Amino acid sequence: MKVGFYGGKFMPFHQGHLYSTLKASAMVDKLYVIVLYDEERDRKLCEQGNMPYMPYKERALWISQETRDCPNIEILYIEDADSLDADYNWLEGGKRIKAAIHESITHVFSSESSYSKWFDQIYPEAEHIVLDEARQMFPISATQIRTEGVYKHWDMLPMSVRPFFTKKVAVVGTESCGKSTLVRNLAKLFQTTYVEEYGRTICEEIGNGSDLIIDRHYEEITYGHKHLEFQRLKQANKVLFIDSEQVVTQYYTKVYQGYELPIVEEAIATQRYDLYLYLEPDVPWVEDGYRVLGETSVRASNNALLKEMFAQRHIPIITIEGTYNERMEQAIQHVRALIAI
Incomplete structure (x- = not known):
């Protein structure tokens, strides 16, 4: 019985890690992939790289998703207490790994x-097998990605890892301010996916606009809407x-309805977006069979109401105004800054 292990921080898990994992799994009967973690160390590394903190279970999940059809791979996670790289205690770390594996x-x-x-x-x-030390197959390292x-190294991330780092941009505003058109155009320009307004989907199913909602x-x-967002996130670029x-x-x-719904408020409390682009209602109102709030004074008062609702919830917004072309140019600049390399 050949039993091996391949360990690391996997911050983040990349194609080089995946290559080594699959190659190692073909050399043994059982391969343990060990995710080593130390929250203090890991948070510092993420902060230094201006990256979101990667919890160890998230890292283990990435590996599990990429190797789910490899029956001889088992994933473990082990805390490396006080494991700052400068004074890492290899002997103590080895003891913890052997205790977790329980096999020769x-x-x-x-x-x-x-x-x-x-x-x-x-x-x-045990025999120490070195896999692609020169990184010729996949010229990348986790340190390089963090640095x-x-x-910049998006193509080196497996598909299971990408959603964690994908930025989410919410385009918001009142009726007939160009949200749907801008979202579609931005998705085309950035070669990615988008989530359509689910309220419109429901209105179309009802067949009588907003009167019967x-x-x-x-x-x-x-x-x-949230379910659709989860699905599209897996496909985003x-x-x-x-x-x-x-x-x-x-x-x-x-x-x-004249009131707020607690269930919607609960959803607001849990949602997380990286950028809110707020479209001012300074373009012509367009009748489409479902809109009823087109009067100028009504548009203005509703715009003030929606802005106040964001302010009350301490959600920062970036306002965009002008012609449709001007809006698109402003949005592109903000998105590019968000994902700047």
Whole structure:
């Protein structure tokens, strides 16, 4: 029985890691992939690279998703207490790994031949196999990604990793301010996916505009929109554009129902977006069979109401105004700054 392990921080897990994992799994009967974590160290590394903190279970999840059809791979996560790289205690770390595996280790895999001096002491019965030390197959390292930026090395991230780093841009505003058109155009320009306004989908299903919408429809809009967002996030390329979100849903409940719904407010409390582009209603109002709030004074008062709802929830917005072309140019600049390399 050949039992091996391949360990690392995997911050983030990249194509080089995946290559080594798959190659190692073909050399043994059982391969343990060990995610080593130390929250203090890991948070510092993420902060230094201006990256979001990557919890160890998130990292383990990435590996699990990429290797789910490899039955001889098992993923473990082990805390490396006080494991700052400068004074890492290899012997203590080895003890924790052996205790977690509970099997005789015959092979140890890494991409660094210099590790042999430690592995020979810790796993004297095991063979140290060095995988692609020169990184010729996939010329990348996690340190390089953290240092140079994740978007510069996007192609080196497996598909399961990309949603974690994808920026989410919500395009919001009142009726007939160009949200849907801008979202579609931005998605085309940035070669990515988008989430359409789910309230429009429900209105079209009802068939009578907003007149017959009742509370349960707003619940469906809330859940349906969020589910669609989760699905599109898996397909996105660096950035995902969202047409409206739950503050806008709550705005419509207030305008049409006369009150706010707690279930929508709960969704607002949990949603996270990296950028809110707020479109001012300074373009012509367009009748499409579902809009009823086109009077100039009504547009102005509703615009003030929606802005106040964002302010009350301490959600920062960036306002965009002008012609449709001017809006698109402004939006492009803000999105480029968000994913700047």
